[in-house]
Amino acid sequence: MAKSYKKDILTIVPLIFSGLLCIGLFFLLWQKSQTDPEFAPLLQNINTTITYISAIFGAVIMVYLAANVLTVKTNRDQLLSQLRRVTDQMNSFRDIVELLLRSKMWLPGLKEYIDDEYEGLTFFEVKEFYKGKSKLAIEFLQESHNYEDTENLYLELKSLLYNSARDKRINENISHPKIYDKRLLEKWLEHKCGSGLWYYFGYKYSIYKEALNLNNVYERHQDKIMKLALSIDNEAFEDSSFNEVFLSKLGEYMSNEILPKLYQFQEGFDKKLPRMVRYLYAIFAVLIIFGVLLPLVASLLQLSMIFSIVSVSVIIALVFFIATSFYQFLVSESTRMQG
Numbered sequence: 001m002a003k004s005y006k007k008d009i010l011t012i013v014p015l016i017f018s019g020l021l022c023i024g025l026f027f028l029l030w031q032k033s034q035t036d037p038e039f040a041p042l043l044q045n046i047n048t049t050i051t052y053i054s055a056i057f058g059a060v061i062m063v064y065l066a067a068n069v070l071t072v073k074t075n076r077d078q079l080l081s082q083l084r085r086v087t088d089q090m091n092s093f094r095d096i097v098e099l100l101l102r103s104k105m106w107l108p109g110l111k112e113y114i115d116d117e118y119e120g121l122t123f124f125e126v127k128e129f130y131k132g133k134s135k136l137a138i139e140f141l142q143e144s145h146n147y148e149d150t151e152n153l154y155l156e157l158k159s160l161l162y163n164s165a166r167d168k169r170i171n172e173n174i175s176h177p178k179i180y181d182k183r184l185l186e187k188w189l190e191h192k193c194g195s196g197l198w199y200y201f202g203y204k205y206s207i208y209k210e211a212l213n214l215n216n217v218y219e220r221h222q223d224k225i226m227k228l229a230l231s232i233d234n235e236a237f238e239d240s241s242f243n244e245v246f247l248s249k250l251g252e253y254m255s256n257e258i259l260p261k262l263y264q265f266q267e268g269f270d271k272k273l274p275r276m277v278r279y280l281y282a283i284f285a286v287l288i289i290f291g292v293l294l295p296l297v298a299s300l301l302q303l304s305m306i307f308s309i310v311s312v313s314v315i316i317a318l319v320f321f322i323a324t325s326f327y328q329f330l331v332s333e334s335t336r337m338q339g
Contacts, residue, residue, distance in 0.1 A: 014320075014321055014324040014325040014328075015321065015325070017320070017324065018317045018318070018320050018321035018324070019317070021316070021317045021320050022313045022314055022316075022317035023313075025312070025313040025316055025317065026309055026310065026313040029043070029309045029312060029313060030306065030309055033305050033309065040305060043305065043308050043309070043312065044308065046312055047295045047298075047299075047308045047311055047312060048295075050291055050295065050311065050312060050315050051291060051292055051295045051296065053291070054287045054288070054290075054291025054292050054315060055291070055292050057287055058284055058287045058288050058291070058292060061280050061281075061283065061284040061287070062284060064280065065277060065280060065281060065284065068274070068276075068277050069273070069277070072273060072274070072277075076269060079265055079268050079269050080269060082261075082265050083262075083265040083266060083269055084178075086258060086261045086262045086265055087177075087178060087179075087180070087262065088231075089231075089232045089233070089258050089262075090180065090258055090259075090262055091176040091177075092228045092229075092231050092232050093160075093194075093228075093232060093250075093254055093258060094160060094161055094174060094176075095174070095228050096225050096228050096229065096250070097157050097160045097161060098161060098174050099217075099221045099224060099225055100157060100217070100225075101154070101157050101158065101161070102221075103216060103217040103218070103221060104213075104216040104217070105212050105213050105214055105216045105217050106147075106150065106154065106212070107146075107147050107148070107150060107211050109146075109147075110147045110150060110151060110154060111154070113145075113147065113151065114151055114154055114155060114158075118136060118140055119169070120136065120168045120169065121134070121136045121137060121140055121155070121168075122155070122158075122159060122162075122167070122168060123152075123155040123156045123158065123159035123191065123193070124159060124165070124187050124191065125137040126140060126141065126152070126155060127191045129141055147211065148207075148208065148210075148211040149208070149211075150200070150208060150211045150212060152196070153196045153197075153200050153212075156191075156193055156194075156196040157196070158170060159187075159188070159191075159193055160188070160193055160194065161174055162184060163175055163177065163181065163184070164181045164183070164184055165181060165183040165184040165186075165187045179266065180262065180266065182266065182267075182270075185259070185262060185263045185266065186263070188259055189259055189260065189263055192255050193254075193255070193259070194251050194254030194255040194258075194259060195251055195252070195254075195255040196251060197247050197248060197250055197251025197252075197254070198248045198249075198251035198252040198255070199251075200212060201244040201245075201247040201248040201251070202244070202245070202247075202248025202249075202251070202252070203248075205244045205248070209244070214242070214243065214244065214247075217242070222242040223242075225242060226240070226241075226242055226246075229246070229250060232253070232258075233253065233257075236249070236253060237249070237250070283318065283322065286314065286315075286318050287315070287318070290310070290311050290314040290315055290318075291311065291314075291315045291318075294307055294310065294311045295307075295308065295311045298311070
């Protein structure tokens with residue numbers, strides 16, 4: 001909190017002093033123009049010099065910005081390709097989860113118990129019961145269940161078919177979004193969704209094998225699940241068969257590979273232009289407007305001297321702002337990138 005406050009102060013103070021300098025210069029130069037008849041030619045010469053300097057620096061910044069934007073575009077194109085690939089993997093994984101949820105591997109009555117008696121209860125609410133936001137979750141945890149703890153796996157798999165973190169139930173038609181809800185991704189990561197497959201079918205399968213009967217999954221669905229797994233990663237699942245080892249491996253792959261990468265790539269793709277680019281663009285815009293366009297228009301149309309005074313005041317204040325803020329900006333960017 002203190003660091004953020006200090007950072008805001010260091011950003012705002014140069015801007016305030018630059019604004020005050022601009023206003024002070026404007027009034028001083030205006031007063032000078034009213035009392036000194038020889039000041040007008042001097043101001044014109046200063047304005048011409050400022051126009052040349054602003055045009056040169058503006059051109060340099062423009063080239064830098066163009067090169068930087070092209071680099072950003074290239075990186076975004078590469079990131080988009082990776083994002084599409086991992087999104088397709090997630091969509092295939094969701095298709096597998098849907099087949100598992102619809103299958104008869106669950107204990108009799110489990111689906112009705114969760115979907116009807118605890119309709120609207122989500123895996124996220126159960127995991128976050130300590131927040132006290134869901135009385136249904138607390139009631140669920142306090143009740144003695146007759147499904148050998150597999151109801152938690154059922155709730156977890158249901159959560160992987162939501163389209164939003166606010167969803168309470170699964171849509172009839174499972175969607176294949178191009179971009180996943182960011183808050184939903186954060187929830188999946190926070191609660192390690194997908195790792196339940198590894199836990200129930202790998203680490204603790206000897207305990208749960210009687211409650212999760214894989215032989216009850218239709219053979220055609222088993223074949224479809226294996227094809228979907230190969231589409232996710234042919235090399236990782238090439239020699240796999242539909243069994244508890246495969247499902248354990250699939251859950252581990254989901255929680256350790258797919259979800260983290262999906263969040264990382266989507267977060268990277270959603271990022272704005274780098275702060276350096278935005279900073280330089282703001283400087284470029286002020287240089288061109290007040291250092292080039294305003295003096296040229298004032299000269300061509302023979303406008304009042306006040307426009308030349310505005311131009312000189314703004315450009316000098318801009319130079320002051322760069323001198324007092326650029327170093328701190330670089331330090332801030334360096335710290336942010338290291339973090």
